[in-house]
Amino acid sequence: MSDRIGWSFRSALGASIPFLCAVLGVIASNMPVSIFGANVPPPMFGLMPIYFWCLVRPDLMPPFAVFIIGVLQDLLGGGSPGVWTLSFVAAYAVVDRERDSFAGLAGVGAILGFAVALLIAGVTAYATIAVLYWHLPPVASILVEIAISVVFYIPVALILGVIHRRLIGPLRGDY
Amino acid sequence: MANGSMRYARGRGNAQLPLAIVAVLAVVLVLLGKAQSSLFDRARASFTDWTRPALVWVSTPFDKASAWFNGIDGIFVVYQENQRLKQENARLRQWQSAALLLDERLKRYQLLLNAVPDPALNARTARVIGRASHPFLDTMIIDAGKSQGLKPGEAVVDARGMIGRIFLSGERTSWVLLLTDLNSRIPVMIQPGNIQAIMAGDNTPNPTLDTLATTAPLKVGDQVVTSGDGGLIPPGLPVGVLVNEGGAFRVALLADAGASEDVRILDYKLPVEEPPAPSPNDLPASAAGLKPEPPPPPPVQQATPLQTNPPSGAPPKPAVAKPAAAQKPAPPQVNGGDNGDTQDQ
Numbered sequence: 001m002s003d004r005i006g007w008s009f010r011s012a013l014g015a016s017i018p019f020l021c022a023v024l025g026v027i028a029s030n031m032p033v034s035i036f037g038a039n040v041p042p043p044m045f046g047l048m049p050i051y052f053w054c055l056v057r058p059d060l061m062p063p064f065a066v067f068i069i070g071v072l073q074d075l076l077g078g079g080s081p082g083v084w085t086l087s088f089v090a091a092y093a094v095v096d097r098e099r100d101s102f103a104g105l106a107g108v109g110a111i112l113g114f115a116v117a118l119l120i121a122g123v124t125a126y127a128t129i130a131v132l133y134w135h136l137p138p139v140a141s142i143l144v145e146i147a148i149s150v151v152f153y154i155p156v157a158l159i160l161g162v163i164h165r166r167l168i169g170p171l172r173g174d175y
Numbered sequence: 176m177a178n179g180s181m182r183y184a185r186g187r188g189n190a191q192l193p194l195a196i197v198a199v200l201a202v203v204l205v206l207l208g209k210a211q212s213s214l215f216d217r218a219r220a221s222f223t224d225w226t227r228p229a230l231v232w233v234s235t236p237f238d239k240a241s242a243w244f245n246g247i248d249g250i251f252v253v254y255q256e257n258q259r260l261k262q263e264n265a266r267l268r269q270w271q272s273a274a275l276l277l278d279e280r281l282k283r284y285q286l287l288l289n290a291v292p293d294p295a296l297n298a299r300t301a302r303v304i305g306r307a308s309h310p311f312l313d314t315m316i317i318d319a320g321k322s323q324g325l326k327p328g329e330a331v332v333d334a335r336g337m338i339g340r341i342f343l344s345g346e347r348t349s350w351v352l353l354l355t356d357l358n359s360r361i362p363v364m365i366q367p368g369n370i371q372a373i374m375a376g377d378n379t380p381n382p383t384l385d386t387l388a389t390t391a392p393l394k395v396g397d398q399v400v401t402s403g404d405g406g407l408i409p410p411g412l413p414v415g416v417l418v419n420e421g422g423a424f425r426v427a428l429l430a431d432a433g434a435s436e437d438v439r440i441l442d443y444k445l446p447v448e449e450p451p452a453p454s455p456n457d458l459p460a461s462a463a464g465l466k467p468e469p470p471p472p473p474p475v476q477q478a479t480p481l482q483t484n485p486p487s488g489a490p491p492k493p494a495v496a497k498p499a500a501a502q503k504p505a506p507p508q509v510n511g512g513d514n515g516d517t518q519d520q
Contacts, residue, residue: 031305040308041309041310042308062193063193064197067200070201075219077307078307078312079309079311080208080209081204081209081212082201083205083311085204086204086205089194093194093198125310126310128205129311129357132205133357135357137357137377138377140379142310145310
C-alpha cells in the first residue's frame with residue numbers, strides 16, 4: 001500500500017517537472033536584470049519546455065499548463081495582460097497539431113522547428129499588440145528576441161533532455 | 176510502449192476541446208486586460224514588493240557584471256577618453272559659471288517683474304533594482320513606492336535628463352515606464368521656437384514626435400524639453416536633442432536608462448488656483464446689459480422677537496414677511512445700454 005502511495009507521489013512529481021521547468025524559465029526570462037544591457041531582450045525560456053515536452057511527452061504539458069505559464073509570463077513581464085498567454089497557446093496549438101512533423105526533426109531541423117514555434121508566438125504577440133494599440137511596433141526587437149532564444153535553445157534542450165531522462169523517466173511509472 | 180499508448184490515448188479529438196477552451200480563455204484575458212488592467216497591475220506591484228529583497232540581492236552582481244561588459248571597449252581608449260573629458264570639463268566649468276550668473280540675473284528680473292515663481296519641486300532618490308527590456312516593453316523597477324510617497328505619473332530623471340514616468344506603485348517598489356516604451360506619451364517643447372509636440376515611444380532608442388505642425392521649422396540639434404502641459408510633469412526638464420532618421424525627426428534621449436543606477440523622482444503638483452467668487456457684474460444678465468435679479472431675501476424668522484426696544488407706547492412690531500410685490504421678480508427691461516435706468520413696476 002505504502003509502495004503504491006509512494007509510487008503515485010513520485011509519478012505526480014514526475015508529471016509536474018515539465019511545468020515547473022517552464023515556470024522556472026518564465027522567472028529566468030523576466031528577472032529584471034540583464035548582463036547584456038537593457039537593449040538586448042532576454043531569451044524566451046518559458047517557451048522552451050513547452051515546445052520540448054509538447055513533442056516528447058504532450059501528456060505532461062497539457063493546454064491548461066501552457067495557459068498558466070502564459071499568464072505567469074504576462075504577470076511577470078509587465079506588458080499588456082494576455083498577450084503572451086495567447087502567443088504561447090497559439091504556438092502550442094500549431095506544434096501540437098503538427099507534432100508528427102516537428103517530432104521527426106533532428107539536429108538543426110529540431111532547432112529550426114523551435115524557431116518556427118517562436119515565430120508563431122512572436123507573430124501572434126506582434127499582431128495582438130498592433131491591434132491593441134492600433135500601431136505597428138518595430139519588428140527588430142522581436143526578431144532579436146527570437147534569434148537569441150534560438151541560440152539559447154541549443155544548451156537548454158540538452159539540459160531538458162537530461163532532466164527528462166534522469167528525473168521524469170525514473171519517476172514516471174508509465175514511461 | 177507506454178509512451179506510445181499515452182500518445183494514442185490523447186488523440187486529436189480529446190486534445191482539441193481543452194485547447195479550444197484555453198484559446199478562448201486567452202482571448203478573454205487579452206480583452207479583460209485591455210478593459211480592466213488594474214487587477215493585473217495590483218498583482219504585479221504585490222509580486223514586486225514581495226520579491227524586492229531578492230531583486231536587490233540579484234541585481235547588484237548583474238549590474239556590476241553588465242557595467243564591466245559595457246566598459247570593456249573603453250579600456251582601449253582610456254587615454255584619449257581622459258584627454259577628451261579634461262577638455263570637456265574645462266569647457267563645462269565655464270558654462271557653469273555663466274549659468275550661475277544667468278540664474279541670478281533671472282531671479283532678479285523675476286523679482287522686479289513680480290513674476291509668479293516656479294513651483295518648488297520635491298524630489299526623492301531611489302535605486303534601480305531591475306530593468307525589463309522586452310520586445311514590446313521598456314520598464315525599470317526602483318526600490319521606492321507608496322510608503323516613500325511615490326505616486327503614479329511622477330517624472331523620473333537621472334543626472335542628464337528625464338527617463339520616464341512611474342506607472343505602477345507598490346508599497347516599497349515602483350515600475351517606471353521609460354520614454355522609449357510603446358505606451359509612453361509626454362508633451363514636449365522644442366527649443367528654440369517653443370514648438371509644442373507629443374513625444375511618443377515606439378520601443379526604439381529614439382522616440383518619435385507626434386502631432387507636430389508640418390510647417391514647424393525644426394533642425395537637427397534642437398533641444399527637446401518637457402512642456403508641462405497637463406500639469407503632471409514639470410516644465411523644462413531636459414529630454415533630448417533632435418536627430419534626423421530616415422527623413423523624420425526623432426529625439427535622441429539625453430538620459431541613459433540602461434546605465435542609471437540612482438534616479439530622482441519629482442513630486443510636481445501644479446498649484447490649484449481657486450476661482451474668484453462671481454460678482455453681480457459677472458452674471459450673464461449683467462454681461463448682456465440687463466439688470467440682474469435681486470438676490471433672494473434672507474429667510475424670515477417668524478417667532479423671533481425684535482432685539483431693539485420699540486418706542487415707548489408703541490406696540491411691539493411683529494416680524495412680517497416682505498410684501499408679495501417685492502418678492503415677485505421684476506420683468507427685465509431693456510435700458511438701451513444705460514445701466515441703472517430700470518424701475519420696478
